[in-house]
Amino acid sequence: MTRYESAIDLDAVEAIDVHVHIEVDGHGHASLPPDLAEAASRYFRTDGVNPDLDSVAEYYRERRMAAVVFTVDALTNLGHEPLSNADIAAGAARNNDVLIPFGSVDPGRPDAVDIARRLVEDSGVRGFKFHPTVQNFDPSDPAHFPLYEVIQDAGVPALFHTGQTGIGAGMRGGRGFRLALSNPMLLDVVAATFPDLQIIMAHPSVPWQDEALSVATHKHNTWIDLSGWSPKYFPAELVRYANSIVKDRVLFGSDFPLLTPDRWMRDAEAVGTFKPEVLPGIMKHNAARLLGLAPEAAS
Template identity: 35%
Template sequence: MHVHIPDSAFFSAFSEKVLLASASYFRAKVELKSFEQAEEELKSQGVSSYALLPVPTRDFDPQPLNQLVSSYASKSDIAIGFACVNPAREPKATIKRALDLGLAGVKLHPILQEVRPDDERLYPVYEALSDVNGVVVVHTGTSGIGAGLKGGGGFRLDFSRPIYVDNVAASFPDVNFVLAHFGWPWSTEAIAIALQKANVYLELSGWNPKYIPKEVWVYANTLLQDRVLFGSDYPFIQPKKWLEEFEKIDLKEEVKRKILYQNAEKLF
């Protein structure tokens, strides 16, 4: 379950124009909420566990955001907190502090951070995560942030090609890599990587299930049924709506259970 808390601290790096464009892309009405309000809303929609993901950017200090995620996760009985790192600011020390805070892994947003997942400055992060069988959630594919603006808000999609994750998944087999948003429009590339590497997962957030390409569902129902994860992308997509549409997808019932919670339980 892929969640960002819609408070000013989580999205402070973005202009109002960019945030409004993102909400328009998802056709969503996004209102600022406190952590407590957001979690209450999630629970009311049936969410029993979720990944609490920060929103990293290009030039930022990760420490305050990691502290914030840790403080939120420590108050919750259902949140799994993730850290962020800045490859230009002591990433090895950052991830070690984050693990000491009890965070489960790292969220990378290659487009916002303008860094490929296989950038060698991130290797110390992967090395630290290898020791604890950690998880890296990587934004892959297009992005709603800046969508519809001239120049896409200045954000470049190439950073989020799934193939760059393939390079580090090969080099760090004890790290589990989650391809958030399944890499569309490079979803075939993402599927191929997941088929070839058992430490790579596909995650379905950011898309209404009825719009997810059929190819993704075919592999989710067969060869990749143990490595596909549910995700909504709250607050842009509400879990209740996602789950209602998911029930209409033609999948085996045992596969639906795996996607919704069993695969995540094994991963975390």
């Protein structure tokens, strides 16, 4: 088994995108079942074409960027076989000049803790991605604490989807998905219980942006990524905090392929979202520190 080891040269990259989805594997298997994929394409107004991992690597290499890549394992809720975490880690190892692999473990699996441990030890994943709404779990439930303990002990971050999601949007009953599971306030319990676990709250957390900012202000083991929304539509309070109070724990993320880094940066520049002195941290240096690519430890 190929184990990932980073070969990213921070001086050679201009940004680190911490939120990039791998939606299809080398055999054409998709990360979402057909009904969800079709509904998501309508919601996000995409053509449904998704690049494989090596194509994603080339895309980011051309832009002098590094990217955190992952899938979402929601087997117990969706009944759909996820993409292989080990394959994603191996693909990132092939492209370790630009890619950083995160694993994804369905908390509903009875062997979730063992899977997480193996992904760290055998595959070398550098973090974990969770989507409480799609995976149908309450992240504050103590039943999941053993899983967080493994991640904390490994010294890698956990990235949680927060806020509204386009997955299931427009389907009958939203396909049964519950938005409230992605309220960032549920992560306050996790951050309090596991103070050494670095937690990334993904996306502007609409409609709970104030909750996310409250957690990030109070718990300094929490971070915010800015993926999934064009900066033109960021809530004003998020921009204000990103430029001041939590500027050292805000991360650039696109949500590729649904939102491209090209569009994100173009829109951020057009509206002057971030202060010039803050932007380098958001685009690269904060993520480098969090992911252990820079000598300074996460704080």
